[in-house]
Amino acid sequence: MDNNSIFIEKLRSSGLRPTKQRLKICKLLFQRKETFHFTVGDLSKILKHKFKEKISLATVYNTIHSFKKKGYLKEIAINSDKTYFDTNTSDHHHFLDVTTNELIDLDDKDVKKVSIIKKIPGKKIKSIEVLVKIENNN
Amino acid sequence: MDNNSIFIEKLRSSGLRPTKQRLKICKLLFQRKETFHFTVGDLSKILKHKFKEKISLATVYNTIHSFKKKGYLKEIAINSDKTYFDTNTSDHHHFLDVTTNELIDLDDKDVKKVSIIKKIPGKKIKSIEVLVKIENNN
DNA sequence: AGAGTAATTTATAATGATTCTAAAGTAGTG
DNA sequence: CACTACTTTAGAATCATTATAAATTACTCT
The missing domain is CATH 1.10.10.10 (Winged helix-like DNA-binding domain superfamily/Winged helix DNA-binding domain)
Incomplete structure (x- = not known):
C-alpha cells in the first residue's frame, strides 16, 4: 500500500x-x-x-x-x-530566530517543565506555549 | 509638576x-x-x-x-x-482566554522558571515568552 | 455505466489591518 | 519672525485572508 x-x-x-x-x-x-x-x-x-x-x-x-x-x-x-502552521501537532514549543525569522522546534525534553501557579476561577488551562526568541551572538 | x-x-x-x-x-x-x-x-x-x-x-x-x-x-x-501591544514592558507572560479573547498578565512569580536546555551555536536567547491558553470549565 | 446530490474547486471580489504617500501643519532653533 | 526638520493627515496602496457564486468533481444509488 x-x-x-x-x-x-x-x-x-x-x-x-x-x-x-x-x-x-x-x-x-x-x-x-x-x-x-x-x-x-x-x-x-x-x-x-x-x-x-x-x-x-x-x-x-x-x-x-x-x-x-x-x-x-x-x-x-x-x-x-x-x-x-506546523505539521508537528504534538505538544511542543519553538525557537524563533529573529535574525532570520526561522522557526525551530523545541521538544518537551528541551524545556524544563513550566508550572503555572496562578489560577483563574471558572477557567482551565488549554495549552501552554513557550516561544523562545533567539538572535545572533554579536 | x-x-x-x-x-x-x-x-x-x-x-x-x-x-x-x-x-x-x-x-x-x-x-x-x-x-x-x-x-x-x-x-x-x-x-x-x-x-x-x-x-x-x-x-x-x-x-x-x-x-x-x-x-x-x-x-x-x-x-x-x-x-x-502591552503597556507592561517588563519580562512577563500571558493568559489568553480563548473564550473571550481576553489577555491577562502573568507575573514572573506566577510561572515557575522556564529553563531552555537546547542550545543553538552562534545564537543567544533574547526572550522567553509563555502564552497560557485558558478556556471555560465545561 | 449513468443520474442525481452534495462536496469541492475556482476565479474573482470583498474585507480588514497595516503601510505608504505627498501635501499641509507644527515645534524647535536662532 | 523665519527657517528647517519633524509630524500629522487623508486617502490611496498593499497584503493576507475570507466570501461569493458558478463550474466541476466525488460519491451513492440504481
Whole structure:
C-alpha cells in the first residue's frame, strides 16, 4: 500500500473527500521526516513549483483550514502579520530566530517543565506555549 | 509638576516632539494602574471617544510604533491576524482566554522558571515568552 | 455505466489591518 | 519672525485572508 492510498484512507475516514488537490497537499506536507513550518502563501508557491497543475489559492486556504480543524496541523503564535502552521501537532514549543525569522522546534525534553501557579476561577488551562526568541551572538 | 509635564519631558528626552496627539496617547496609555492590552484599532476608537479632536489613524499607528521602538510598549505574540501591544514592558507572560479573547498578565512569580536546555551555536536567547491558553470549565 | 446530490474547486471580489504617500501643519532653533 | 526638520493627515496602496457564486468533481444509488 503506497502513501497515496494511506492519504486517501485517512482523508476519507476524516470525512474529507480525497481530491487531487488535497492529495498533493498531503504529499507536500506529510511526506517528510522533518517538521514543516509554513504560511499558506509559502505552501501555495511550493505547490506551484512542485506540480504542473495549479491549485487555486482559495483551495489551499480551504484545505489548510480543514486539516487544522481535523487536527492534522497546528497554528503557531508568533509576532507577525502572517499566520504560521506546523505539521508537528504534538505538544511542543519553538525557537524563533529573529535574525532570520526561522522557526525551530523545541521538544518537551528541551524545556524544563513550566508550572503555572496562578489560577483563574471558572477557567482551565488549554495549552501552554513557550516561544523562545533567539538572535545572533554579536 | 503634573503628568503632562512628565510626559513632555519623557518624550523630549527620547527625541520625540511632544505633540498634542502624542500627549493624548500617553495619557490614555500610561495614566493607569493596570496593564493595558490593545490593538491600534482599539486605541483609535477609545481616543475618539475620550477626546473631542480626532487623531488620524495613521498618526496612532506612527505613534505606537515610535513608542514601541523607544521601549515604552511591547508587542505581544498571540494567535491572530491583529497585532497586540502591552503597556507592561517588563519580562512577563500571558493568559489568553480563548473564550473571550481576553489577555491577562502573568507575573514572573506566577510561572515557575522556564529553563531552555537546547542550545543553538552562534545564537543567544533574547526572550522567553509563555502564552497560557485558558478556556471555560465545561 | 449513468443520474442525481452534495462536496469541492475556482476565479474573482470583498474585507480588514497595516503601510505608504505627498501635501499641509507644527515645534524647535536662532 | 523665519527657517528647517519633524509630524500629522487623508486617502490611496498593499497584503493576507475570507466570501461569493458558478463550474466541476466525488460519491451513492440504481
